[in-house]
Amino acid sequence: MATPLDTRIPPPIWTLGLGVAQWLLAGRPSYRRRPGPARFLAAGAIGTASAVLGIAAVAEFVRRGTTLHPGAPEHASVLVTERVYRFTRNPMYLALTGALVTHAAWLGSARAIPPIAALAGILTAFQILPEERALQERFGEAYASYRRRVPRWLGVPGRPAR
Template identity: 40%
Template sequence: MPLSSVLQRLETKLPPLLLVLALATLAWLLAWQWPALNLRFAGQRWFALGLAVLAAAIALAGVRAFRQHGTTVDPTRPEHSSAVVSSGIYRFTRNPMYLGFGLGLAAWVIGLGNAAAALLIPVYVAYMVRFQIRPEEAALQAKFGEPFVAYMRRVRRWL
């Protein structure tokens, strides 16, 4: 089986929250394994906590907007979407739930204060773009056509 087929089979299969939990666990293991790479700064825990609260607020705003419009929040079934949501938090980012998850992971990494763990944040972004966001965009474009394309032109993927 060609690598492209294997990679395509991974698209929208892993729920993003599960990915975040796996990467957070790996970040903790990296911090535990390499304490020499720990970095500390004044107010670190408070900064991490504030970022975590912001992350949760952004993600929950995305969930709430989807529920208000009666569309699915299941990231493994983008074809089940019933509406293009472009109001509320979706005026600023096309992926507030994924942005919130990423900021939550960043908050965890900042709280851990380990340089090796910080390398997992770009891993999250790259995985999400390749295996979740691009396939979702293709499914939504196929389903909704020009209204979704116009929305993509107006609003950025992340911020």
């Protein structure tokens, strides 16, 4: 069960705030200037992949009729383990993290990288771990088995995962 300190700030808000931090750390560059071709292509590819992943993850939740509300993981009505959820247990959070990677590539500044790690840490501590506790309580061995097969963020499915 999530505690009052967990899941308080929705993940998209964290992402937006850390995106602003990236921009500030990068020296507040103008978005009117398009980056060079390599950065433009990198940002486009990463951004597209992140958007597709996020949309596919949300669509699977909608298709299965379970809650999308990140602050109420205990209300999950079904354990979703199909499609993108076969490769990562947290595709929506991976997509949000990908949005910051995209932003860093667009900005072209190494100073925009630390907020990416910060988002991954924040999401793990305040969103993913409470969700894992709630899903374990709600779905028991089915979730434990899924957790052993599928990595939290990225990895090779089917191998022992944390």
